[in-house]
Amino acid sequence: MKLLVCVSKVPDTTTKINFTDNDTKFNTDGVQWIMNPTDEWYALVKAMELKEKNGGTVTVVNVGNGENDPIIRKALAIGADDAVRIDAEEKDSFYVAAQIAEFAKDKGYDLILTGKETINYNGFNVGGMLAELLDQPFVTLATSLEVEGEKATLTREIEGGEEKLEVNLPFVVSAQKGMAEARIPNMRGIMAARKKPLEVIPAADVEALTEVKSYDKPKGRGEVTLIDPENVEELVDKLHNEAKAI
Amino acid sequence: MSILVYAESFEGKIKKQGKEAVAYAAAMGDATALVLGTADESELSALGKLGVSKVLHVNDERLNAQDSKAYTKAIAEVANQINAEVIVMSFNSTGKAVAPRLSARLKAGLVSGASDLPDTSDGFVVKKGSFSGKGFAFYKITTDKKIITINPNSFPVKEEEGSASVEAVSVDLADSDFGIKVVSRDLVKGGIPLPEAELVVSAGRGLKGPENWGMIEEMAEILGAATACSRPVSDVDWRPHHEHVGQTGITISPNLYIAVAISGAIQHLAGVSSSKTIVVINNDSEAPFFKHADYGIVGDAFEVVPKLNEALKKFKESNN
Ligand SMILES: Cc1cc2nc3c(=O)[nH]c(=O)nc-3n(C[C@H](O)[C@H](O)[C@H](O)COP(=O)(O)OP(=O)(O)OC[C@H]3O[C@@H](n4cnc5c(N)ncnc54)[C@H](O)[C@@H]3O)c2cc1C
Numbered sequence: 001m002k003l004l005v006c007v008s009k010v011p012d013t014t015t016k017i018n019f020t021d022n023d024t025k026f027n028t029d030g031v032q033w034i035m036n037p038t039d040e041w042y043a044l045v046k047a048m049e050l051k052e053k054n055g056g057t058v059t060v061v062n063v064g065n066g067e068n069d070p071i072i073r074k075a076l077a078i079g080a081d082d083a084v085r086i087d088a089e090e091k092d093s094f095y096v097a098a099q100i101a102e103f104a105k106d107k108g109y110d111l112i113l114t115g116k117e118t119i120n121y122n123g124f125n126v127g128g129m130l131a132e133l134l135d136q137p138f139v140t141l142a143t144s145l146e147v148e149g150e151k152a153t154l155t156r157e158i159e160g161g162e163e164k165l166e167v168n169l170p171f172v173v174s175a176q177k178g179m180a181e182a183r184i185p186n187m188r189g190i191m192a193a194r195k196k197p198l199e200v201i202p203a204a205d206v207e208a209l210t211e212v213k214s215y216d217k218p219k220g221r222g223e224v225t226l227i228d229p230e231n232v233e234e235l236v237d238k239l240h241n242e243a244k245a246i
Numbered sequence: 247m248s249i250l251v252y253a254e255s256f257e258g259k260i261k262k263q264g265k266e267a268v269a270y271a272a273a274m275g276d277a278t279a280l281v282l283g284t285a286d287e288s289e290l291s292a293l294g295k296l297g298v299s300k301v302l303h304v305n306d307e308r309l310n311a312q313d314s315k316a317y318t319k320a321i322a323e324v325a326n327q328i329n330a331e332v333i334v335m336s337f338n339s340t341g342k343a344v345a346p347r348l349s350a351r352l353k354a355g356l357v358s359g360a361s362d363l364p365d366t367s368d369g370f371v372v373k374k375g376s377f378s379g380k381g382f383a384f385y386k387i388t389t390d391k392k393i394i395t396i397n398p399n400s401f402p403v404k405e406e407e408g409s410a411s412v413e414a415v416s417v418d419l420a421d422s423d424f425g426i427k428v429v430s431r432d433l434v435k436g437g438i439p440l441p442e443a444e445l446v447v448s449a450g451r452g453l454k455g456p457e458n459w460g461m462i463e464e465m466a467e468i469l470g471a472a473t474a475c476s477r478p479v480s481d482v483d484w485r486p487h488h489e490h491v492g493q494t495g496i497t498i499s500p501n502l503y504i505a506v507a508i509s510g511a512i513q514h515l516a517g518v519s520s521s522k523t524i525v526v527i528n529n530d531s532e533a534p535f536f537k538h539a540d541y542g543i544v545g546d547a548f549e550v551v552p553k554l555n556e557a558l559k560k561f562k563e564s565n566n
Pocket of ligand 1: 037450451452477492493494507509511514527529548
């Protein structure tokens, strides 16, 4: 099987979020960058599992500049065979998807995996856009995936439950919890990753469809109103009369 | 501005999120609703109560299962037929699969998970949550055609008098437009689907074991709420995985979120911080969740929750 995994670089989960330039830019000062969790734990590890079972190769692809290389090396340390970085600033999700589609279109990947969303943009966009640009089926929010020959069996989350699906290769899938168990790269993987190929290719000529004008932070909730555990009636009253929540 | 809104149905009925999308689109301007798959006649014309005057219906039972490829073709064709400038969908499992495809097909800028109506005073700017609840981004859509998916529970549905005209439309769908075969469906019986719930009662590792969830389920039952949990709770299978909220689980924005014996770690907050009202019950007054709550009780869940259930029961009885 020929597998492609899309990975993105995001600020670490616990990063304090701040904006600069009159709230028009994300403040990267002191930010620790990581591989997007769902890309790493579910999409990439699932690809490794499929390769171990069915044979084949796992390629990782990232759209970004040279600062992304440590994240790409981590993906190689987890076990991907090779990597491609498309050398461009990520403008918006369409721009990223179009770059990956342009790269992938004539390579004959059997399966393209992404994480369900990035934890900075929270878009859920790249996988679906990629599938459309490549004219392939797309399964989002997948919690399990098995491949038998040309046919894949998946489970995906829907509101209030789940569905079991069958899809023929090739297709695009976005992965979430359930797909695989996260793996920690070991020393051998880290050493091997140094020698694996990381190819840098130029960006295609693509227009973004959106731009971020500005950012804002949620208003704090203010002080919590503490209620005496001996007087839970007061909470019920406040939820009804003050918060109008019940 | 011509607006097309996809009103999602399930087993013949318009879903709550579909209604929210219709109300949102109607608040933006002159909107036409689109329903795909078989649907109850009365459900279609009733969309008029939400402010649309026209409903287009593609009555093709192959569309009863959500296949993003076929949906994209169907919605794009109808959008072209009526010259839609804006397409609105729900930011749910369907919208997450279909809206990005539509965006790529129509070269229409997409903002997914909008939490407010667009601001059109200077271009077309849509607000959405970003950084897992720690920020908002204001996206300007720079293309002529635009797509918005809206966050569940972020737009109120008010029904007024009204009835919409219903028109059957056909879309040329070949078998090759369908790439996905749904083999089976497993739905949570009886309860309210968590992503759609307005009230949510959630509990964490502090409850010590699955056998202690009875009082949580009881509270949910009294309130008509859905149940949720923190990640470690679903990781050890005390509760099903689809109840896990947070950065790695699902993101919800109910009117009321009651968190029992949950510490309020940042990854948990990522999934619940846009709840309108948050109540925290925790025996540790230093639990971080108290900093992100509207109301808090510092106390032992095993004592507080049963008392609270009694009080809620009394309240419900006297308010019915
Ligand atoms: C990358 C990453 C992603 C993650 N994603 C998620 C996610 O999506 N969702 C999520 O929830 N977590 C997530 N986590 C885990 C998260 O960091 C916390 O570990 C988790 O939320 C803690 O769950 P908890 O509050 O139930 O348990 P604990 O941290 O064990 O806290 C239990 C709480 O219960 C209280 N308590 C104990 N006994 C009682 C009692 N008798 N009465 C009242 N209170 C009591 C304690 O004071 C404590 O505050 C993630 C972590 C990482 C690193």
